[in-house]
Amino acid sequence: MSIIKISNLQKAYGSKSVLRGIDLSVEAGQIIGYIGPNGAGKSTTIRILAGLDKNYTGDVEVLGFDVKKDPMEVKRRIGYIPEAAEIYEMLTPKEFYELVGGLQDLPWETTQKRASRLQEYLDLKYSPDQRIDTFSKGMKQKVLLISGLLHDPDLIFLDEPLAGLDANSVIRVKDLLQQLTERGKTIFYSSHIMEVVEKISDRIILLNDGKIAANGTFAEINAQAHSGSLETLFSQLTGGSAARTDFDFTADE
Numbered sequence: 001m002s003i004i005k006i007s008n009l010q011k012a013y014g015s016k017s018v019l020r021g022i023d024l025s026v027e028a029g030q031i032i033g034y035i036g037p038n039g040a041g042k043s044t045t046i047r048i049l050a051g052l053d054k055n056y057t058g059d060v061e062v063l064g065f066d067v068k069k070d071p072m073e074v075k076r077r078i079g080y081i082p083e084a085a086e087i088y089e090m091l092t093p094k095e096f097y098e099l100v101g102g103l104q105d106l107p108w109e110t111t112q113k114r115a116s117r118l119q120e121y122l123d124l125k126y127s128p129d130q131r132i133d134t135f136s137k138g139m140k141q142k143v144l145l146i147s148g149l150l151h152d153p154d155l156i157f158l159d160e161p162l163a164g165l166d167a168n169s170v171i172r173v174k175d176l177l178q179q180l181t182e183r184g185k186t187i188f189y190s191s192h193i194m195e196v197v198e199k200i201s202d203r204i205i206l207l208n209d210g211k212i213a214a215n216g217t218f219a220e221i222n223a224q225a226h227s228g229s230l231e232t233l234f235s236q237l238t239g240g241s242a243a244r245t246d247f248d249f250t251a252d253e
């Protein structure tokens with residue numbers, strides 16, 4: 001069953017066209033890696049899918065709901081972990097989890113249990129009365145990730161969940177995402193870490209120039225381009241260059 005269906009999605013910011021006709025359908029139980037150059041429109045797509053931006057044309061269905069007509073139905077059923085820490089930084093993590101769990105109608109005991117298991121798994125340590133504004137970037141990222149998973153959603157959108165995480169934490173999050181799909185969850189995430197995307201994604205979707213430039217398993221898309229690694233494939237398909245370019249910004253001084 002398709003749990004995400006996108007048909008001719010177009011989105012512009014003023015006169016700047018960002019998404020120029022996206023067609024996509026996603027089956028349940030997969031890890032989808034959404035990649036593309038900076039500014040390609042990955043966050044924009046994820047925000048639309050999460051029901052946070054109605055300003056687009058085309059049809060977007062998530063879990064059978066039209067995200068423009070029924071954004072609340074969508075929001076209730078999904079997890080959304082944004083790229084930037086849109087969190088209430090004056091709160092302690094406990095207060096923040098209580099707030100998020102409350103919005104999802106979770107009993108406080110459930111929130112507390114799930115949060116403390118996730119914190120332990122992700123090795124997030126702090127003193128009990130420490131506020132989020134004192135946290136490092138990686139610590140804030142972990143709080144966001146935990147808060148987005150508290151209600152155990154079936155479909156989880158993550159916008160660059162690995163940004164700011166140390167090597168051990170990247171391994172932990174990678175394992176966590178794989179274990180979530182083993183429990184039937186669907187993960188749709190964007191990342192710039194090609195090594196991880198290549199390794200954990202059941203399907204990779206490459207966005208370039210407002211359109212989908214590649215869509216399939218790594219083996220499938222690699223078979224068309226014969227590039228060896230996702231990093232090289234990315235460069236080939238997005239007009240970059242994996243080869244070294246000689247450059248001296250102080251030349252001719």
Ligand SMILES: Nc1ncnc2c1ncn2[C@@H]1O[C@H](COP(=O)(O)OP(=O)(O)OP(=O)(O)O)[C@@H](O)[C@H]1O
Nearest residue numbers: 013014016018036037038039040041042043044045
């Ligand atoms: N609120 C906004 N107003 C105007 N332009 C915007 C707005 N949000 C995004 N954009 C523009 O839309 C384009 C796509 O942005 P988006 O954040 O979706 O890209 P991205 O693929 O997630 O990039 P990155 O990999 O750098 O995070 C960019 O050119 C960006 O400047």
